[in-house]
Amino acid sequence: MWEQIRSNQVRSVILLGLIAAILLAVGYFIGLIFFESAIGGLIIALVIWAIMSLVAYFQGDSILLGMAGARKVGPSDAPRLYNVVEEMKIASGLEKMPNVYVIDDPALNAFATGRDPTKASVAITTGLLQKLNRDELQGVIGHEISHIKNRDVLLMAITSVMLGTIVILAWYASRVLIFGGIAGGNRRSSSSSGGGGGAQVIILIVGLVLMILAPIMAQFIYYAISRKREYLADASSALYTRYPEGLASALEKIGASTHQLKKANQATAPMYIANPLNKEGRKLSDLTSTHPPISERIKILRAMAGGVSFTDYNSAYSQVHGRGGVLSKAAMGAVGAVGMRQASPSAPGEMALSEKAARSREVSDMMLKMDKYRIVDCPCGAKWKVPPGYTEDSIYCTRCGRTIKL
Amino acid sequence: MAWWIWIIIAVAAILVLWIIGAYNGLIGLRNIVKNAWAQIDVQLKRRYDLIPNLVETVKGYAKHEREVFENVTKARNMAQQASSAGAGERGKLEGELGMALGRLLAVAEAYPELKANQNFLALQEELTSTENKISFSRQFYNDSVLNLNNKIQMFPSNVIAGMFNFKLGEFFEVTVEAERQAPKVSFS
Structure with a gap:
């Protein structure tokens, strides 16, 4: 499966492995503490993980769309949106047209979901749909389509299921340890021979520390994967539309909006185009955010002068950051020099306004x-x-x- | 058996596996190119279908622009007849059709009543989108051709391509200069 993920980065997969290792470690210690054998804990962890994975795999997109309050639209309900999605589907070479959903919410956001490129959906809020012109809408939809095309949706689903399992296991285990631990520990140490007591205590302490730290560590890794994929999706959107300014100015509008999405939560956050939980005025620190700062993403897109290939995006990134690139060598190799296109003609109202502004x-x-x-x-x-x-x-x-x- | 026989067998096995992989990769790329070409076709057909509707709608308001209507219809028919030709020839005719369409829509500019017509607005959206889809499918086709050609010409996959006689893909270029500069239709 992994080789199908075009331009997927090795780092994302390594981070995924790390989360899996944390999950196994949590299971291992639960086994040692509660059942006095590691196997039992590992089995419990894997069973919970498997059940959650199956639910996410078969029901994930409908749960997500249901939670967001999205309704499906056809070509006659929202012709412009539907057409733009189809345009981006063609530009990206996606095999099948994704389902198009609209969320009735004045907040400005959009997300993509679906377990594989043939069964995918794109959702956008009505607020965003009204605010954007055609080029900007193209940029946003291009970003979402590339989440589908690059299989980010699947990657993030796998990661978030593991994260969820770790959180659940650690939560229950640490509660049992803290509130029932003293009694349980006494009973067990009295029943076991005196020599095992020291080792038991060490395992108990290590286990408790792990239960507290594991969810936090897993969350950081989750955020790191998510941020990487956002950069890749921005770069792909610029490549598909041949017009990075469209996404840049859409992001500018999204960043300036003060509306918060009503129906968003931690689990669904990475799939949105901009972090839906980001509160106005609060500067999110780099480590605890699912998305890179919007201002930075805009700067990178605007620094892409002359070309729109992944190589151009990468050099724009290092220019803005003053250090290394963000995309892997394999990702950049695909297409050589790619030129940018002109802006589409704007709607009548905007034209008059921009003419006036230009004159003054x-x-x-x-x-x-x-x-x-x-x-x-x-x-x-x-x-x-x-x-x-x-x-x-x-x-x-x-x-x-x-x-x-x- | 001696150890060197095993090494020879291993090298041969790796070579065979690599040949299979490289061959399949080339076939995959060629299928993507074929598919992308079919996609352009779908969009161009959509444009042919939209044009008679558009001409009828505009005619109702702008009766005196007969020459423009005739040009569009002629360009459309010529492009449609050439639909089995190669990428180069088609690019030229489609470019001319795009120009004729641009002129028709420029004419429509002069008729405010036409611009308020719901039917015309819907057609306009369809046409804008179809123009975009044509250029995006062309873009994807050209990217795919580039990928295929790179594989065919670059070492080591060029060896396999030569062995199985893979042909270089042809880019879909729009030859009319004006069309290249203003691929979008202005409605404002």
Whole structure:
């Protein structure tokens, strides 16, 4: 199965293995503490995991869509949305058209689900659908389709089921240990021979520490996998649409929105295009977030001047971060140099507005020029007005994160 | 048996496995290219089907633009007749059709009543999307052809490609310069 996952990263699989190891360790210690044999605990852990996996595999997408309150739409209900999904399906080379769902919610978000590319769904909130123009919608849908195409949905489902199993096991085991542990421990130590007491205590302590730490560690790994896949999905969306600015400006709108999605929770968070649980004003630390910061994702997309291939995304990432890349070599090898396309013509209303803005901008630029300001163009499209008293030899573009030499 | 016989057998086995893998990989890529080509076809047919409807709708409001209607219809019929031709020839005719369509929609601009017509708006959305689908399927087709051609030409898979006579795929290029610059139809 794994070789089918195009451009899947080795790191994601290693992290997945780590979560599995934590799950087994938890099972092992539960066995040692409660049954005095590791096998029993391992079996319990595996049975719970297997049951949850089966449910997730066969019912996962309908549970997820049900929880989100999504309703299915056809080509006649939402022609533009349906068409854009079909466009992205074609661009990505997906074999089958995914089901299209709409969530009645003013919040701005979208997600993808489905266990494999032939049985997938894309859902989007009505708020987002109203706010985006065609190019932006394409960017967002491209991001979601690439979650399906790259099999992120499956990977995240497997990971979240393991995480869930660890949380459940650790929760019950630690409660039993803390509240019933003293009594149970006394009974057991009195029944066993005196020599085993020391080892028993060590196992008990190690087990207790593990029960407390395991869910936290598993969660961190889960977040790390999720963040990686978000970058890959952004890069794929830019490649499919040939137009990274579409997704960038969609993300800008999503980031500026203050609505919170009503029906989202920890388990479903990684599948959304932006973290639905992110509270306004609260800066999430890097380790405990399912998504990279929106501002950073926008900067990377806008720093992709000239090309939209994975290689371009990777160099844009290292430019914004000042260090290494984010995508694997195997992922980048697929397509060589790929050019960008022009923006689609906008709807009548927007056109008039942008024309007005352009005119007033022109006038103000002229006034500034008369005041001896220097106008510097950034490759991302931004124009910087440098006052005459500025002495440094370069400026920092806040739109794409480049440093521009003067 | 001597140890070196085992080594020879092992090397031969690896070689055979590799040949099978490389051959299957090439077949897979070629099927993707074929499939992508069929996908372009589907979208181009959709465009042929939309055009008579569009012409009828616009005609109702803009009776005096006969030349434009005739051009579109002619370009459509020519493109449809050439639908069994190779990628190069088709690209040219489809490019001309795209241009003629662009002119028709430019004409529609001058008729505000037409632009308020629900039927026309629905057709417009369909046409925009079909144009996008054509260019996305072309994009995917060209990407697939690039992948196939790379495999056919690069070492070591080129050895297998030569042995089983794999042919290079043909890119779908749009030859009309104007079409390349403005592939999208403006409705504003």
